[in-house]
Amino acid sequence: MASDAVEEPTAHKDGEDADILDPELAIPRGEEVIAVTEALLFATTQPLSTKRLSILMNGVPVEEVSDAIGILRDRYETHQCGLMLMEIAGGWQLATRPTTSDWVLRLHKHRKKNPLTPSLMESLAIIAYKQPITRADVEAIRGVDCGNAVRALQDAGLCEVVGRKEVAGRPPLYGTTETFLKIFGLRSIDELPSAGELRAVMEAPMKESRGEQESAPSGEEAAEEAGQPAEPDPGESPAEPDDKPAPE
Numbered sequence: 001m002a003s004d005a006v007e008e009p010t011a012h013k014d015g016e017d018a019d020i021l022d023p024e025l026a027i028p029r030g031e032e033v034i035a036v037t038e039a040l041l042f043a044t045t046q047p048l049s050t051k052r053l054s055i056l057m058n059g060v061p062v063e064e065v066s067d068a069i070g071i072l073r074d075r076y077e078t079h080q081c082g083l084m085l086m087e088i089a090g091g092w093q094l095a096t097r098p099t100t101s102d103w104v105l106r107l108h109k110h111r112k113k114n115p116l117t118p119s120l121m122e123s124l125a126i127i128a129y130k131q132p133i134t135r136a137d138v139e140a141i142r143g144v145d146c147g148n149a150v151r152a153l154q155d156a157g158l159c160e161v162v163g164r165k166e167v168a169g170r171p172p173l174y175g176t177t178e179t180f181l182k183i184f185g186l187r188s189i190d191e192l193p194s195a196g197e198l199r200a201v202m203e204a205p206m207k208e209s210r211g212e213q214e215s216a217p218s219g220e221e222a223a224e225e226a227g228q229p230a231e232p233d234p235g236e237s238p239a240e241p242d243d244k245p246a247p248e
Contacts (some may be wrong), residue, residue: 047091
């Protein structure tokens with residue numbers, strides 16, 4: 001005989017995944033959804049998707065969560081806030097604005113960050129654009145041994161083994177991580193700039209430099225503008241006066 005009893009949602013215990021209903025917490029309604037969404041995004045160390053936020057709030061409709069996020073984004077953009085709401089790595093997270101980053105670094109000055117060296121950036125760029133890729137293929141593109149670089153990127157959490165290539169020896173295939181997306185502010189790997197966009201960014205400073213050199217006045221033009229006689233070209237002999245004394 002089938003039972004008519006409705007199974008109560010199971011409350012999660014400490015240390016268990018929070019992606020289950022908690023009967024001790026009432027489902028947020030109205031403006032409370034906005035407040036709880038903001039609190040969850042403030043407290044998390046990982047980006048939260050709208051679906052995950054919906055589950056954490058005991059099943060608040062995803063549409064209401066999306067509306068709450070939209071309101072929060074407008075609030076942080078409209079007011080002069082030191083925080084911003086970013087969509088990164090497939091979810092949402094609160095972050096400090098770039099304009100306030102120096103103050104935050106001062107607060108955490110005891111935390112030393114190892115900057116990415118040019119060689120690490122080269123290896124990381126190759127992995128990001130060519131993933132999944134083997135270390136041998138990275139070395140073939142760079143023309144140097146990349147063992148230390150790949151290990152350093154793994155230690156930094158920027159790349160990881162995502163599979164094995166089906167060839168002799170089955171070498172590991174490397175790809176970027178969620179940490180990579182978070183650090184570079186990308187929602188997904190599809191947001192990486194194209195080769196044309198990268199070329200435009202790299203060529204812009206060179207074009208500006210050439211433009212400044214072309215627009216800079218020559219020595220004669222600068223002297224004329226200043227109302228001073230131009231200095232003679234060192235390669236030319238000084239002009240002789242027209243009224244030379246007559247020979248005796």
